[in-house]
Every structure is written in C-alpha cells, then in structure tokens.
Amino acid sequence: MSKKKIAVVGAGIAGLVAALELDKVGMQVSVFEKSSGSGGRAKTTNRDSFNLNLGPHALYSMGSLNKYLAANGIELSGNYPATKRSAAIYGDKVVDLPVDVKHLLRTKYLNVFEKLEYAKFFGEVAKIDTEKLMNTTITDWLNSQFKSKKVRQTVEAFVRLSTYGNNPDIFSVGAGIKQLQLALNGVRYLDGGWQKITEALSKKLSPNVKMHFDSAVTSLNSSAQGVSLTVNGNEKEFDAVILCVPPNVVNSLIPGTVSDAVPSYASCLDVCLKKLPNPNATFALGIDEPLYLSVHSAAANLGPAGSAMIHVAYYCGSNQTEPSHEARLEKILDQLQPGWRNELVFKRFLPHMAASFGTPLAKLSGAPGLESPNLQGVENVYVCGDFVGKGYQLVDCATQSALDACKFLDQNQY
Ligand SMILES: Cc1cc2nc3c(=O)[nH]c(=O)nc-3n(C[C@H](O)[C@H](O)[C@H](O)COP(=O)(O)OP(=O)(O)OC[C@H]3O[C@@H](n4cnc5c(N)ncnc54)[C@H](O)[C@@H]3O)c2cc1C
Numbered sequence: 001m002s003k004k005k006i007a008v009v010g011a012g013i014a015g016l017v018a019a020l021e022l023d024k025v026g027m028q029v030s031v032f033e034k035s036s037g038s039g040g041r042a043k044t045t046n047r048d049s050f051n052l053n054l055g056p057h058a059l060y061s062m063g064s065l066n067k068y069l070a071a072n073g074i075e076l077s078g079n080y081p082a083t084k085r086s087a088a089i090y091g092d093k094v095v096d097l098p099v100d101v102k103h104l105l106r107t108k109y110l111n112v113f114e115k116l117e118y119a120k121f122f123g124e125v126a127k128i129d130t131e132k133l134m135n136t137t138i139t140d141w142l143n144s145q146f147k148s149k150k151v152r153q154t155v156e157a158f159v160r161l162s163t164y165g166n167n168p169d170i171f172s173v174g175a176g177i178k179q180l181q182l183a184l185n186g187v188r189y190l191d192g193g194w195q196k197i198t199e200a201l202s203k204k205l206s207p208n209v210k211m212h213f214d215s216a217v218t219s220l221n222s223s224a225q226g227v228s229l230t231v232n233g234n235e236k237e238f239d240a241v242i243l244c245v246p247p248n249v250v251n252s253l254i255p256g257t258v259s260d261a262v263p264s265y266a267s268c269l270d271v272c273l274k275k276l277p278n279p280n281a282t283f284a285l286g287i288d289e290p291l292y293l294s295v296h297s298a299a300a301n302l303g304p305a306g307s308a309m310i311h312v313a314y315y316c317g318s319n320q321t322e323p324s325h326e327a328r329l330e331k332i333l334d335q336l337q338p339g340w341r342n343e344l345v346f347k348r349f350l351p352h353m354a355a356s357f358g359t360p361l362a363k364l365s366g367a368p369g370l371e372s373p374n375l376q377g378v379e380n381v382y383v384c385g386d387f388v389g390k391g392y393q394l395v396d397c398a399t400q401s402a403l404d405a406c407k408f409l410d411q412n413q414y
Pocket residue numbers: 009010011012013014015032033034035038039040041042054055056057058059060215216217218244245246249266268353354355356384385386393394395396398
C-alpha cells in the first residue's frame with residue numbers, strides 16, 4: 001500500500017501530537033506552520049537567561065498531555081507549586097487562602113459557619129458526579145448549593161483557577177468541577193518552560209516528517225479524492241488534512257465550520273526579577289475579583305540562580321473589549337511583593353490572551369464548540385484544538401482531539 005500523504009496545519013502542541021501519531025503509523029506527514037517555529041501558545045520566550053511561557057502554564061498531572069508524554073517516554077523535570085504560602089485577595093485585604101485545614105482555620109475572611117460550609121464542599125468535591133451537571137451553569141449551581149456568598153465566591157475562584165474560564169453564566173459546572181478534580185490531583189510547573197514539551201515532541205518525529213515554517217495555509221479545497229491546500233501561494237495536494245489552528249482560521253478555510261466556540265481570555269503580566277522581595281507570598285488568588293499571582297520560579301527552574309519569575313493574570317472571560325488591567329495587576333504585585341520594581345530585570349504585558357478557544361458550554365452539555373474532529377460533509381479534513389471534543393480542557397483538549405483526529409483519519413483511510 002502506498003504511503004498516505006497527510007498535511008498537518010499548525011505546529012502548536014496539537015499539531016505536533018498529530019504529526020507524531022501519523023508518523024508512527026508510517027504516513028508521509030508535512031507540517032505547515034505560519035510562524036517561524038513550533039509551539040503556538042505553548043511557546044517559551046528566552047530573554048536575559050529567563051525562560052517565560054506566554055502567561056502562566058501548568059501541566060495537569062492526570063491530564064491527557066502528561067499521560068501522552070509519559071506513554072511516549074518523555075519525562076520532563078519540574079515541580080508542584082507549594083501551597084503553604086498562599087494568599088486570598090478579598091477586597092483590598094490579603095488573607096490566608098484556605099488551601100488546607102490549617103489555612104482554613106487561620107483565614108480571616110470566612111466566619112466559622114462559612115468555614116464549615118467550605119470544608120464540607122472540599123471534603124466531598126472528589127466524589128461529585130460531574131456528568132450529571134454538564135447541562136447546568138456554574139452560576140445556577142453555585143446559587144443552589146451555598147448559603148454564604150463568600151464561600152460561593154471562593155469555590156468559583158478555584159474553578160476559575162482550574163479552567164481559566166470567567167464566564168460562569170454559560171460555563172458548564174460539570175466541566176468546571178471535573179477540571180477542579182483534575183487540578184486537585186496536582187499540576188506542575190516545568191523547568192525551562194513549556195518549550196521543553198515542544199522540543200521533546202519535535203525530537204520524537206522521524207526525518208520523514210517535513211516541517212515547513214513561515215508557511216501559512218490560506219485556502220483549502222476538499223473532495224472524495226483528497227485535499228488541496230494553498231501554502232504561500234502554491235497549490236499542494238494531500239490525501240487528508242488535519243487542521244490544528246484557531247477556530248477563526250478553520251472558518252476562513254471552511255466557512256461556517258465552528259459557530260459555537262466561546263473563548264476564555266486572560267490578560268497576563270509576566271515579571272522577571274533579580275530576586276524575590278517577599279518569599280512568603282508565592283501564590284495568590286482573587287476571591288471577589290478574577291485575579292491570579294504565582295511565583296513560578298519558586299517551583300521550577302526558569303531563570304538565573306536566586307532570581308524570580310512571577311506570572312500575574314486577570315481572567316477576562318470571553319470579553320476582549322474590557323480594559324487591559326495592566327495597572328491592576330501591577331497593584332497586586334505592589335501589595336504582595338513590595339519593592340519588586342527595584343529588582344526588575346524586565347516585564348511583559350500580554351492583554352487578552354486566548355487561554356482556551358472553547359469554553360465548555362452548559363447549553364452543549366459541556367462541549368467547547370465543535371463536538372468531534374471528524375467534520376460532517378467535508379471529506380478528508382479533520383479539526384483539533386482546545387475547542388474540539390468533549391470532556392477535556394486547555395492543552396489536554398488540544399492533545400485529546402489531536403489523538404482522536406488521527407484515529408478517525410486512520411479508520412477512514414484504511
Ligand atoms: C495565557 C495562557 C495560559 C495557559 N495556561 C494553560 C495551563 O496552565 N494549562 C493548560 O493545560 N493549558 C494552558 N493554556 C492553553 C494551552 O497553551 C493551549 O491549549 C495549547 O497550547 C493549544 O495548542 P494548539 O496546538 O491547539 O493551538 P496553538 O498553540 O494556538 O497552535 C496553533 C498554531 O497554528 C498556527 N497557525 C495559525 N494559522 C495558521 C495558518 N493559516 N497556517 C499555518 N499555521 C497556522 C499558529 O501559528 C500556531 O502555531 C494556556 C494558554 C494561554 C494563552
């Protein structure tokens with residue numbers, strides 16, 4: 001049987017996983033990436049001996065990507081963020097974040113009844129049957145479960161932290177709690193940043209895989225015989241194509257394909273310091289405001305010895321027109337890391353980054369936009385990314401949908 005010629009469009013993590021899977025079964029794979037290198041949103045910037053991800057990136061230990069890496073013999077070093085120096089930002093106060101019994105007893109923003117209500121939820125969260133809650137929104141569920149507004153806000157803050165979503169009126173609470181359960185199984189910050197993932201996946205590709213950078217795909221025509229792509233103005237023919245690109249690019253190539261994907265944006269302030277002014281505040285979560293701060297260098301090796309790398313973020317929900325929040329994020333740093341400006345090596349502000357292109361929607365029973373990588377009515381074209389499939393989020397959704405796309409392609413081709 002002659003080798004099937006497959007094009008993978010996009011060299012983010014989904015594209016690399018798809019390329020590796022197809023390469024393993026002997027298909028002839030060409031990857032087209034519009035930028036000058038691989039990684040997509042999992043890129044790491046190397047500057048002044050620091051390695052910065054595009055905003056805070058944590059790898060879920062029990063998630064699809066981590067399992068896929070392990071199954072392919074890829075082991076990456078890094079560490080679990082410590083919880084013992086965690087703060088909650090409530091109004092203008094910084095108090096203990098109830099991450100364990102000791103912090104819950106100590107924290108000042110919850111009264112004794114609220115502490116009991118909160119402890120009951122976290123005592124039972126692992127057992128919640130999330131499938132039954134897929135059609136319910138976070139807002140409706142929180143309103144029906146908790147008496148205390150502060151407990152409601154705190155649970156919502158932890159779901160927001162796990163999912164990157166700040167759109168509780170449409171977000172499926174089943175999907176939200178499922179992701180919280182996954183987060184409670186542990187997340188890791190990686191030494192050297194997420195470039196280590198893309199480097200390791202790229203290394204696994206055989207020389208048969210042809211990588212084409214600075215190669216934007218601008219049109220696509222599919223038929224029962226195969227698919228033709230326009231790449232930098234040239235026509236190229238393939239037996240099948242896997243699109244691993246954002247939903248707007250999928251729609252520009254095949255109009256009307258993705259209509260339901262609602263993105264979750266975050267504005268990120270990435271800060272590199274000569275040293276950490278306050279080693280006692282390595283993590284903070286906003287309770288009544290969608291804020292995040294984490295000293296990633298406290299868990300992972302991301303810069304020169306003794307230096308500090310902090311990610312601060314504002315969860316914007318699906319709203320890209322909100323103000324950019326840069327000043328608000330700097331104010332949290334002033335509060336938690338006073339003196340940080342004197343230690344500054346450099347900072348970078350990234351407004352409205354698409355942390356996910358697909359929010360799991362209650363109206364779609366927890367699906368994030370496109371339910372399957374296998375497009376109905378479009379022959380030999382498959383789509384993957386963090387807005388495709390069901391039951392996974394963020395990079396695990398991108399990974400899982402890439403694996404599923406390869407399975408469909410394999411089934412349909414042979
Ligand atoms: C701020 C932020 C924080 C995040 N934190 C986490 C986290 O903590 N945990 C987690 O699991 N996930 C996190 N994510 C999500 C994770 O980064 C993404 O889910 C994952 O990287 C998506 O991979 P992808 O390959 O599907 O898409 P992308 O990485 O977006 O890759 C798409 C690729 O397609 C290319 N492309 C676009 N158009 C074309 C074209 N016409 N022709 C050719 N190529 C094209 C792009 O250049 C890009 O390289 C975060 C994302 C962001 C932005």
